[in-house]
Amino acid sequence: MSQSDTLHALVPDLRAICGDDGVLTDTAQRRTYESDGITYHAELPGVVVLPTTPEQVAGVVRLCAEHGVPFVPRGSGTGLSAGALPRADGVLIVTSRMRRIIEIDIPNERAVVEPGVFNLDVTRAAAPHGYYYAPDPSSQQVCSVGGNIAENSGGAHCLKYGFTVNHVTGLQIVTxxxxxxxxxxxxxxAPGYDLIGAFIGSEGTLGIATRITVRLLRSPQKVRTLLAAFDGMDAGGRAVSAVIGAxxxxxxxxxMDALAIEAAEAAVACRYPEGAGAVLIVELDGPAAEVDSQFEQVTRLCRDEGAFELRSADDPAERTTIWKGRKSAFAAVGRISPAYIVQDGVVPRTALGEVLGRIAALSAESGIRVANVFHAGDGNLHPLVLFDDAEPGAGDRAEAVSAAxxxxxxxxxxxxxxxxxxxxxxxxxxxxxxxxxxxxxxxRFRRAFDPQGIANPEKLLPTPRLCGERPGARKGVHPLVASGEAELF
Amino acid sequence: MSQSDTLHALVPDLRAICGDDGVLTDTAQRRTYESDGITYHAELPGVVVLPTTPEQVAGVVRLCAEHGVPFVPRGSGTGLSAGALPRADGVLIVTSRMRRIIEIDIPNERAVVEPGVFNLDVTRAAAPHGYYYAPDPSSQQVCSVGGNIAENSGGAHCLKYGFTVNHVTGLQIVTxxxxxxxxxxxxxxAPGYDLIGAFIGSEGTLGIATRITVRLLRSPQKVRTLLAAFDGMDAGGRAVSAVIGAxxxxxxxxxMDALAIEAAEAAVACRYPEGAGAVLIVELDGPAAEVDSQFEQVTRLCRDEGAFELRSADDPAERTTIWKGRKSAFAAVGRISPAYIVQDGVVPRTALGEVLGRIAALSAESGIRVANVFHAGDGNLHPLVLFDDAEPGAGDRAEAVSAAxxxxxxxxxxxxxxxxxxxxxxxxxxxxxxxxxxxxxxxRFRRAFDPQGIANPEKLLPTPRLCGERPGARKGVHPLVASGEAELF
Structure with missing residues (x-):
């Protein structure tokens, strides 16, 4: 039987498990799921299933295992590494109908949710009790907690609060x-192996999380946000070092650098100080006494390093204004460039200055503009590599800069x-x-969970087929264009 | 060849790897390593090796793998679950000669150490720079960082700062x-599977950590410690809930309960308030402004819940006085009981009151005294089950209470x-x-790392040989006597 015949033969069993409305075979319907946030990688899934219970997920996966059919898990599809790229020869398991918040357990400071629940909805459910869920990717209005588990998602606040892995204490998974x-x-x-840590960030290769227990944190007593404008990135970088060093x-x-500020201004008119070569957004939260004393300290340190304008935001509306430019920066780049690549890399914080200098040099050499937006506190860079896809060869040069x-x-x-x-x-x-x-x-670890190699195959770990035989060899696949409609990072 | 012949045949190769002084075969020398902190479990190791480099560790393990010989890793031997119990048919790999602090990297807030380094020595090396290493098991003066990795050690401060797993960012391991x-x-x-999380707490079954990169934290600006005395455990428990709830x-x-206080008083004359049915030690650290305002709040909450005496410690000497009773409690129990079992269990914090009540009932029914010392904030109980080993049947009854x-x-x-x-x-x-x-x-996960089953076999996961065929069946092995000489928890 061909792979496609094998898949078709499974459809009646899939319908028996997920119901008729839980199995999509129509081409137009399947088209919805052909890519995640990186639209450059796209493939029509063989079959799409929309289970509603952990038992249905387990049933679908068991069926795949019995027939050696690959499956790909998908949350909201906001990912930026094509981790949820479907397969023509496989089943796409979408968790969007598993959206129940099962329990908000305030005495134990935990929430128990289904994998399709939107990240921000956990905080919304906890907020009336004075609690929130800390990991906050910029896509938090639409990204799923299950997808956050797969990617070990961070967010602007992971400097202080850590990644998803630091906030999950329990998982029910389908292997x-x-x-x-x-x-x-x-x-x-818990005793035994901490397989939660290994599962989180495993990008769907170890199975599917079907119920998730997360830590809830007390909403901070006070939050204050500072916007500091500098002439250039060097001064901004020194201010970051001074704050952490203190x-x-x-x-x-x-x-954000000048180019990113220009883009944000063009898109959302965020009114960041004119002529800034760099802006720094510093947010402090915690007990009021601590926040106020540290806010003064940070303000002084920024001024010492040459900040020429400082703005303080003490209420949610003012904070939103400051964050608007930053949060829209990725999508905003579309205003100043026909196409761009969103890159994501990490350097030790102490190497930030040097790496930014070398990125600027790369940009100058290649004639490819690079806008920098990044989580400065933990060295997580998001360079946006800009190019004109109508210009012959520009895409290749941008790709080369991005890889470099x-x-x-x-x-x-x-x-x-x-x-x-x-x-x-x-x-x-x-x-x-x-x-x-x-x-x-x-x-070996992957095969311990997945001896048949059916769970999100050809993702995460290189194979000779994908990358050639030579270790370190690259096929050179890079996203040429990221979808720029939503807040994606 | 018998197992013992196989082992003997390896000795020349082991000497070639670790040097003559790095291989112990003499019975008296091997006797030193027959148990860890739980002396009830003891066995003479077949051979002991004391490697000095990661390459030597790798060489020894490769040799074991080639010959199918089991090995057991050991740090300082302060463990309390017989995780480092040697095997007569195996090689005991002791890391005590790997005690170099390789790097204190203040700009990146990291330390890189060898596995035999004492926990407290990391803090000692970082302290001149205003930094410390957070995990602080009570054995921290002598326990090794490698052993902390194996056990995912906590300590009194893990309520706020987490376990070892929250403080390690890099590992070199020998599989x-x-x-x-x-x-x-x-x-x-890092991308890929978070095998650091899985390795930490794997109790030597996935290999041996040979180089460890840990996070260093800024020493807090201020630390204040409160001792609050209550009539009984109920009032103390309510105060804990009130503090966390606030x-x-x-x-x-x-x-600590009355019996634990009595033992500590007998051993170290800690002068806790007379007539206390429970004492609570609350330590606050952080920016001075925060600590002072929270200290007042905690003091008020304790008084509201009926604390009849409150003592405040603001400098290191006063703090040491308050902590002395708590830190000596395990060893101190030897003053009031000829023998005891140290138990270690966790309950959700909200269930603390009920579980303590049921432990008291168990104690009353069985006539076996139980002293309670525990990390109240995270529900980690350390009941000390006291008995007289000269009294026939008392050990069995104590064991039954401990298991219950x-x-x-x-x-x-x-x-x-x-x-x-x-x-x-x-x-x-x-x-x-x-x-x-x-x-x-x-x-399956274990076998992915260790297909031959030679890394610390028969620890961590049950086998029919150890525990019988029936799931949930128990051999009933419990420590009858813990070594009570040092600070062990």
């Missing part, structure tokens, strides 16, 4: 063999992705960062 | 097949170990907490 397994629970530490741990420190930026990150002791994941998009960069023994250990 | 593999690095998040996150909240306490923890939605690990000691309790699918998933 690639279709078993329902419980990992952890409401307690902070022992202040802000909830967020974000930085990742090389700079690795050279500086950093990483090829801070929070967007590997997916398909960066799979051939993995050998640039990991040795053959490291990759072999990861592969 | 059970003798490969040197790098996991993570200095950056906070949104205060202390660095530590510890609680774990059942209470599981029933309340908690766990069979908070920070001491599973080791040999609790391996037959694992099926009480995990279902067959859960255990099978863990076993």
């Amino acid at each position: 690639p063999q279709g078993e329902l397994v419980e990992l952890g629970g409401k307690a902070a530490d 022992g202040v741990l802000p909830a967020a420190i974000e930085m 930026i990742l090389d700079l990150c690795i050279e500086a002791g950093g990483s090829i992705t801070g929070e967007h994941g590997v997916g398909v998009d960066k799979v051939c960069h993995m050998p640039d960062m990991f040795g053959p023994d490291d990759l072999a250990a990861m592969d | 059970p097949q003798g490969e040197l593999v790098e996991l993570g690095g200095k950056a906070a998040d 949104g205060v996150l202390p660095a530590a909240i510890e609680m 306490i774990l059942d209470l923890c599981i029933e309340a939605g908690g766990s069979i170990t908070g920070e001491h690990g599973v080791g040999v000691d609790k391996v037959c309790h694992m099926p009480d907490m995990f279902g067959p699918d859960d255990l099978a998933a863990m076993d």
Whole structure:
């Protein structure tokens, strides 16, 4: 039987598990799911299923395992590494009908949710009790908690609060063999292997999370946000070092360069100080006494490093105004460039200045503009590589600059992705960062969960077919255009 | 060849790898290593090696893998679950000669150390720069960072700062097949599987950490400690709930009952308030402004819940006085009982009151005294089950009470170990907490790293040989006597 026949033969069983309305085979319907936030990678899924319970997910996966059919999990499809790229020969398992908040347990400071729940809805449910859920990717209005698990999502506030992995204490998962397994629970530490940590960030290759227990945090007593404008990136960078060096741990420190400011201004008229070569957004949260004393300290440090304008936001409306430019920066770049690549890399914070200088040099050499928007506190860069896709060869040059930026990150002791994941998009960069023994250990680990290799195959770990035989060789696949409609990072 | 002949045949190769002084075969020398902190479990290791480099560790493990010989890793031997119990048919790999602090990297807030380094020495090396290493098991003067990795050690301050897993960003490990593999690095998040999280707490079953990169934290600007005395445990428990409920996150909240106070008084004359049915130690740290305002709040909440005496400690000497009783409590119990079992379990904080009541009832029914010392903030109980080993049957009754306490923890939605690990000691309790699918998933994971089953075999996961065929069946192995000489928890 051909792969496509095998798939078709499964449809009646899939309907028996998920119901008629839970299985999509129509081409137009399947088209909805052909890509995630990186539209450059696209493929029509063989079949789409929309289960409503953990048992249905387990049933679908068991059926796939019995027939050796690959499956791909998908949350809201806002990912930026093509981690949810479907397969023509496989089943796409979409969690969007699993959107119940099962429990808000305030005495134990936990929420229990289904994987399709939107990130921000956890905070919305906890807010009346004075609590919130900390991980806050910019797509938090629409991205799913299950997708956050797959990608170990961060957000502007992960400097202080950490990534998704720091906020999940329990998972119910369906393994690639279709078993329902419980990992952890409401307690902070469980005996045995901490497979929660390994599962989070595994990009759908170890199975599907079907119920998620997260930590809720007390809403801070006070939040204050500072916008500081500098002549150039050097001064801004020195201010970041001064703040961290003084022992202040802000909830967020974000930085944007002149080009990113120009784009944001064009898109949302955020009115950042005129003539700024760099703006820094520093947010402090915590007990009021602490926030106020640290706010003064941060203001002084920024002024010492040459900030020529300082704005303070103390209420939600003012804060929203300051954040608007930053949060819209990715999409805004569309206003100043016909096409762009969103890159995501990490450098040790101490190497930020040097790496930014080398990115500027790369840009000058190649004639390709690069706008920089980044989480300065933890060295997570999001360079936006701008080009005109109507200009012959520009795409290739942009791609080369984008790849060279990742090389700079690795050279500086950093990483090829801070929070967007590997997916398909960066799979051939993995050998640039990991040795053959490291990759072999990861592969053995994957096969322990998925001996048949059916769970999101050809994502995360390189294979000779994808990347060639030579370790470190690259197929050179990069996103040429990211979808710029929503807040994506 | 018999197992013992196989081992003997390896000795010349082991000497070639570790040097003559790095291999111990003499019985008296091997005797030193026959147990860890739980002396009830003891076995003479077949051979002991003391490597000095990661390459030597890898060489020893490769040799073991080639010959199918089991190995057991050991740090300082302060563990409390017999996780480092040696094997007569195996090689004990002791990391005590790997004690270099390789780097204190203040700009990136990291330390890189060898596995044999004492926990407290990391803080000692960072302190001149105004930094410290957060995980602080009570054995921190002598326990090794490598051992902390194996057990995912906590400490009194893990309520606010988390466990070892929250403070390690990079590991070099030797896998059970003798490969040197790098996991993570200095950056906070790495692509691929988060095998650091899985490795930490794996109790030596996935290999040996040979180089460890940890996060350093800024020393807090201010630390204040409060001792509050209550008539009984109920009032103390209510005060804990009130503090947490008010949104205060202390660095530590510890609680002791009357019997534990009596023991501490007998051992170290800590002068806790007379007639106290419970004492609470609350430590606050952070920016001075925050600490002072929260200290007032906590003091008020304790008084509202009936604290009849409150003492404040603002300098290191006063703090040491308050902590002395708490830190000596385990060893101190030897003053009031000829023998005792140290138990370690977790309950959701909201279930603390009920579980403590049921422990008291168990104690009354059985005539076995139980002293309670615990990390109240995160529900980590350390009941000390007291008995007279000269009294026939008392040991069995104490063991039954100790096991019943774990059942209470599981029933309340908690766990069979908070920070001491599973080791040999609790391996037959694992099926009480995990279902067959859960255990099978863990076993597959273990075998992905260790297909031959030579890395610390028969620890952590139950086998029919150890625990019988029936899931949930127990061999009933419990420590009858813990070594009471040092600060052990």
